[in-house]
Amino acid sequence: MQTLSHDAYLALRANATVVERDLHGEKVLQLEDGNYLKLFRRKRLISSTAWYPYAQRFADNALTLEKRAIPCPSVIATYRIPGIKRDAVLYAPLAGRSLRQIIQSGEGASELRTALGKFIARLHSAGIYFRSLHLGNIVLSPSGNLGLIDIADLRARSGALSSYLRRRNMQQLYRDPQDRAWLCADGSTAVEDAYRAAGGPVK
Numbered sequence: 001m002q003t004l005s006h007d008a009y010l011a012l013r014a015n016a017t018v019v020e021r022d023l024h025g026e027k028v029l030q031l032e033d034g035n036y037l038k039l040f041r042r043k044r045l046i047s048s049t050a051w052y053p054y055a056q057r058f059a060d061n062a063l064t065l066e067k068r069a070i071p072c073p074s075v076i077a078t079y080r081i082p083g084i085k086r087d088a089v090l091y092a093p094l095a096g097r098s099l100r101q102i103i104q105s106g107e108g109a110s111e112l113r114t115a116l117g118k119f120i121a122r123l124h125s126a127g128i129y130f131r132s133l134h135l136g137n138i139v140l141s142p143s144g145n146l147g148l149i150d151i152a153d154l155r156a157r158s159g160a161l162s163s164y165l166r167r168r169n170m171q172q173l174y175r176d177p178q179d180r181a182w183l184c185a186d187g188s189t190a191v192e193d194a195y196r197a198a199g200g201p202v203k
Contacts, residue, residue, distance in 0.1 A: 001078045003079070004079040005083065009081050009083060009084065013037060015032050016031050016032065016037070025039075025084075026039060034092075035090060036093050037088050038089050038152075039087070040053060040055050040088065041085070053080070053087040054087065054152045054153075055089040056087075057153070058089045058091075059089055061151045061152065063075075068126045068127075068128070071094055071141060071145055072148050072151055073091040073094050076092060094141065094148075095139075096141040096142060096147070098135065098136050098138065098139050098140075099140060100135045100179070102140060103135065103182050113190035114190050114193075116138065117190065117191040117192065117194025117195040118195070118198045119138070120173070121195045121197075124165075124166050125160045125198075126160070127156055127159055127160055128156055128161075129154060129155040129156075129161055131155070131172070133169055133172045134172070135176070170192075
């Protein structure tokens with residue numbers, strides 16, 4: 001990680017658009033050149049993030065996903081920014097729209113549910129346990145491929161996930177009420193059916 005002075009940080013974020021913020025301040029910025037800067041706050045004084053910051057985890061996870069042919073953002077640099085007490089990752093975004101955005105626009109179709117089930121089975125077969133598995137973090141690219149964003153919190157194993165981890169991760173997909181409403185619309189089991197056909201049990 002590079003140490004970024006406060007002046008250098010201000011220059012980097014000049015004219016940026018704030019994409020996401022919380023009570024503690026800005027979290028995601030879109031820079032003038034179209035790249036994104038994601039800021040991470042250390043939530044506790046004594047934490048594993050002291051020696052393995054989330055910004056570095058994001059970068060390492062991007063490399064892991066790239067090696068396993070799973071589309072994700074392309075990391076440009078990681079920073080420690082003492083002036084604002086944040087770490088940051090600079091990355092080129094994954095082109096496309098999240099599944100939530102697509103669904104909210106009224107374009108969600110049964111074919112998308114099937115593609116989603118197959119994609120998650122592919123993740124699990126590749127040993128990827130994505131802790132933030134929800135429709136806002138899965139992107140459909142212009143070429144029709146699914147990929148992941150917000151990838152700081154995932155685990156990668158050398159082999160396929162166990163049945164227990166598969167079931168546990170699939171359960172996370174249904175936690176958000178709005179996501180669940182679309183996934184199960186009209187009694188649909190398309191996601192589970194596609195997942196079983198390609199990967200394994202979901203119950």
